[in-house]
Amino acid sequence: MTVPTATALDAETPGAAAASAAPRPPAGKSALAHIGASFAMFRNRKSLTGLAILGFFVLLAVFGDLIAPYGPLEKDYSALKQPPSWQHLLGTSHMGEDIFSQIIYGTRGVLVVGLLSGVLATAIAVAIGVTAGIVTGWKSESLSALTNVFLVLPGLPLMIIIASQFEDPSLLLIAAVLALTGWAWGARVLRAQTMSLRNRDFVQAARANGEPLGRIITVEMLPNLMAIIASSFVGTVTAAVLGLTTLAFIGVIPITNLNWGTILFWAQQNGAFPDYWWWYIPAGLCIALLGMALSLINFGIDEYVNPRLRSAGERSRALRKKGMTARGAVTAVRTAPGAPGRGTASSASSPASGTADSPTRQENL
Template sequence: MTPTPSGTPTTSGTPSTWRSRLGSAFAMFRNPKSIAGLSILGFFVLVAIFADVLAPYSPTKVDHTARFQPPSAQHWLGTTHIGEDVLSQVIHGTRGVIVVGFLAAIIATLIAIVVGVVSGYLTGWRSESLSALTNVFLVIPGLPLIIIVASVFEDPPLLLIAGVLGLIGWAWGARVLRAQTMSLRNRDFIQAARANGEPLRRIITVEMLPNLMALIAASFVGTVTAAILGLTTLSYIGVIPVTTYNWGTILNWAGAQGAFRQNQWWWYLPPGLCIAAIGVALSLINFGIDEYVNPRLRSAGERARAMKKKGLSVNDAVTAVRPTSPQPTQETAS
């Protein structure tokens, strides 16, 4: 027996129950903030998938007759110091950013779910051991570890970089899931499932995980943000080889060739705006999830949208009061 969003227990496993759970799991993405963020993120995902079709040139194609050219009809975002098309580099660089960000988030989220939920449900030395492991990974410095890995491999692949970012980025999500699981394990429906003799894997996957979907989604989005920022930062400072195209390597080349000093904005501004745009998209998704999880934020958002529909300003200090009919005075009553 598991509780539905209305609080009424229902039988696990029925088709209507699974449809209800699936709908409630995606309810966090139905507010305007999440929809806007998912739209922007979906645009970058499509660009990454169809990069070979969308890019007008190869990112390494050199045109010595078009060096340092500003945006034009032939090169929409201008060219680099050796005549490479900036737009093609930005489009192909999107693929590396999306692959590393999502792959690192998947690895980190899976580890966080296993360690956080299991350590929160279990008690005794097993729970404390997993909690100690989480604390160890919390204090491991990520940047030196990635520098060491990059120095071992002459040209580290993106999958390896994503794996390292995922291995050092799961601890915070595991701590949050552990705390929430510890509050769920004493709920009535969990106690009932334990009394019915249900195995541990079913209690966790069927009874607990649906109630943790919002936190898992927020942890996933936060890890994607951290992984993308980590990749672009490491590429910009030169830790990751510049032959691996992403927005950070474009900024690295622009800085090395003096684009910042010579105000060649068409070289460094587009990748910078792309990093900002995908950061805004992920932040909007996270804000939407927070509004879904926090009842106060959800009620405040619903109240603000209702006031806007009525033509009222959300920032008004005084709420409009519906006029009422005047009460009869004593003289009128007599």
């Protein structure tokens, strides 16, 4: 008995040779596709718009020394409370300080505190939330109780009490205070999602193979939690920015920590409302724009995480490519091949429309 060779098998099996000769994608391409899939949450219009606005503020913070025409505390006593002009684009304060330069320099403090607070709060939320979700018994209940305590604590009074204990708190200390009061919500969400993941088949298989708990968390669970972690990070940064400007506006943070809230504080203290609009409206608009940018990024991440929102977004984008809107119902009437056109005598003499013998059919797009 002779064993058929591979060439003979390919000749006998239709398409086998073509399948074996088909080019395989290079390894580098699959790696790039995996990296691209990690950033798929930032591909929709909401996320791109939010990233563009956030990138604008990041450029202001990084290159503020080159963009600002004056120093943040440089005074021009010949121009006190002057409206916007070519010399001072956003007017001046009661001491002749350029508002435009103060806003540019204040951007750096806002972003530094927001990002540091977001990183610290997210790290605490991941450590406590994932651990509380993977362990069982009294350990899980204790971590859950700790999270619940920080959830019900009043955030703003606690921030005021802690920040007021220091005469000149640094940006790192302010970020730590904001992170201490803002990690609990992310930890609660991560705990619930981790409890759902720990009963999945791939996690149970890893446990059956004897893999250590640390590897199960870092390799098996964290990649499936990255979208939720990103959403928690963006939400924490938003809360930290609002908390920083609130603390500066009410005078808890010293005036040496220049930010947008400090500008609003001095505007209120010197009676800028409502006549000297250039003193407080630009700072308020910057806070609103940064909050909107972070919210748009968060909406984009939510659309990526939620399967229903993701499928609805993909369907809407597909309809827009065809020149249609997702909200409009369009009914296209197509004539069957070989049937007489609409408006002829044969179609008019049809006894009933919509039956099996009707030459036309309706298709809802």
